[in-house]
Structure formats: C-alpha cells, structure tokens
Amino acid sequence: MNPLITPSWLADRLGDPGTVILDATLPPVGVTPPVDTRSRYLASHITGAIFFDIEEFSDRSTPLPHMLPTSEAFSRGLSALGVDDRMTIVLYEQEGVFSAPRAWWMLRSFGACHVYILDGGLRAWIDAGLPTSSGPVHRAPSKFRAKLIPHGVVDFPRIQQTIAERGQILDARSAARFTGAAPEPRPGISPGHMPGAINLPFTDLVKDGRLKSADQLHEIFAAKGVDLQQPITTTCGSGVTAAVIALGLEIAGADRVGLYDGSWAEYAQHPEAVIEKTS
Numbered sequence: 471m472n473p474l475i476t477p478s479w480l481a482d483r484l485g486d487p488g489t490v491i492l493d494a495t496l497p498p499v500g501v502t503p504p505v506d507t508r509s510r511y512l513a514s515h516i517t518g519a520i521f522f523d524i525e526e527f528s529d530r531s532t533p534l535p536h537m538l539p540t541s542e543a544f545s546r547g548l549s550a551l552g553v554d555d556r557m558t559i560v561l562y563e564q565e566g567v568f569s570a571p572r573a574w575w576m577l578r579s580f581g582a583c584h585v586y587i588l589d590g591g592l593r594a595w596i597d598a599g600l601p602t603s604s605g606p607v608h609r610a611p612s613k614f615r616a617k618l619i620p621h622g623v624v625d626f627p628r629i630q631q632t633i634a635e636r637g638q639i640l641d642a643r644s645a646a647r648f649t650g651a652a653p654e655p656r657p658g659i660s661p662g663h664m665p666g667a668i669n670l671p672f673t674d675l676v677k678d679g680r681l682k683s684a685d686q687l688h689e690i691f692a693a694k695g696v697d698l699q700q701p702i703t704t705t706c707g708s709g710v711t712a713a714v715i716a717l718g719l720e721i722a723g724a725d726r727v728g729l730y731d732g733s734w735a736e737y738a739q740h741p742e743a744v745i746e747k748t749s
Contacts, residue, residue: 494573494574514602515603519607535656535709537732578619629730632701676714681721684722704727709730
C-alpha cells in the first residue's frame with residue numbers, strides 16, 4: 471500500500487483501537503523564535519492523536535542531532551505512549567512536509583509494518599471538515615517490540631563504501647549548501663558535498679504542503695539520472711529531510727533505499743571525510 475493515506479481513509483478508522491495517530495511535527499529550521507510544536511499540538515490536533523517528539527525518541531548520548539536510539543530505548547518510549555508495533559500507525563504534521571517522514575522511517579527501521587502518513591497533514595484534515603480536539607491525549611501503555619532492521623540504516627563506513635563504489639547518493643540539502651556557496655546552519659561544519667553525490671533538495675518533491683504525485687516523483691528522479699532499480703542512499707543535514715527523499719523514492723517504486731542517519735552533521739566532521747565544493 472502507498473504510505474500516504476487520505477483524510478477520509480483515516481476518518482473511517484477514527485476510534486479504532488488498532489489504529490494510533492501521532493503528530494510528528496518538528497520545529498522548522500531557522501525560524502526565530504523557535505516554533506513550539508507541542509503547544510500547537512495541545513491547541514489543536516486530530517481527535518485522539520498523541521504527540522510524538524522526535525527529539526525525545528532520539529539518541530541523547532551523542533552530540534549528533536536526531537540519531538536513532540537503541541532498540542530498547544525506542545521500545546520503552548513507544549510502549550509508554552501506548553503504541554504497539556502491530557498497530558496501524560498514522561503520522562502527520564501541522565504544516566507542510568518536513569518531519570513526519572523521519573518518524574515514518576524511524577518506526578519502519580524498528581520493525582513496525584503498518585506505518586502511514588496523512589497526505590496534506592493537519593491542514594488537509596481541517597479543510598475536509600473533520601474533527602479536532604485540544605489538550606493532552608493519554609493512552610494506556612502498550613507493548614512495542616523494536617527490532618532494528620539494519621539494511622535501511624546507513625552509517626559512516628557504509629557511506630564511505632558507497633562513495634568508493636560510486637553508488638547512488640541523493641542529498642536533500644539546498645543547492646547552495648551542497649555546492650558550498652552557503653554556510654551550514656550548524657556552527658563549525660563546512661558546506662559542500664560527498665564525492666559523487668546528487669543534489670535533490672527535498673523541497674523539489676513538495677507542492678502546496680504535500681508530496682507530488684507518484685508520476686511527478688518518478689519524473690524528478692529520472693531527470694536526476696537516478697536508477698530506481700539500484701540501491702540508493704539518502705542524506706541531508708541531520709537525517710530529517712533525507713527521509714522525505716526516502717519516502718518519495720518508495721512512492722516512485724524504489725525498494726532498496728537506505729538513509730545515512732548521521733548525514734552531513736556527522737560526515738563533515740569526520741577526519742576521513744572528503745568534502746567537495748563546486749561553487
């Protein structure tokens with residue numbers, strides 16, 4: 471099934487004990503003061519939805535942002551939220567397409583099989599005249615059995631191997647950061663790109679707050695020379711928007727996609743990394 475679902479599909483399952491809805495909104499980067507997405511959730515959310523804080527479900531033992539936690543930590547956190555890995559899990563975000571795909575990738579990486587994203591997010595739900603609520607939502611604890619599926623999670627040695635083998639790497643950062651013309655938002659990190667990487671800003675896959683159609687995505691990847699039948703690794707600044715590319719690839723028909731979890735935040739600081747600039 472396509473990982474994107476419609477508001478009407480979700481509305482038919484509202485209140486189903488086997489379906490759980492998660493608001494997976496991260497604050498947009500570069501906005502000052504930072505957007506308080508939890509407060510926005512408390513003010514208005516899809517009825518029954520709980521807040522999935524990607525930061526809280528990331529590895530706190532590393533200075534790298536948004537890294538996957540251990541299976542044990544993920545199991546404890548999701549179980550406390552009342553999420554079972556066998557449930558139908560529906561993710562959405564409050565505006566646009568940015569962080570819900572990261573949550574989708576995290577859940578899939580830890581073995582959840584039935585994970586979907588609401589096409590158009592909260593805005594599409596409201597526009598369809600469907601019910602919202604305010605305040606916190608609490609579910610009874612459940613049992614999430616996280617088991618990492620390693621083939622979709624790329625680390626530094628694997629990205630080095632991919633570079634050496636001239637494999638396909640799609641970088642979701644802006645063109646200016648990719649070429650080296652613009653600085654990285656994180657202090658002390660050089661802009662530029664990995665040797666052989668292809669720049670595909672994640673915003674190119676989005677229109678009017680939702681992903682483009684499967685046909686349009688297929689055309690975009692084809693124009694970049696991407697072979698959907700061969701392995702593909704996605705990367706970005708910190709592993710969030712790389713998941714937007716991974717989601718687009720799945721919708722377009724690719725089935726051998728890995729995401730470099732450390733992304734540029736790790737790569738650009740590694741002493742063995744080769745950084746190219748084309749500006």
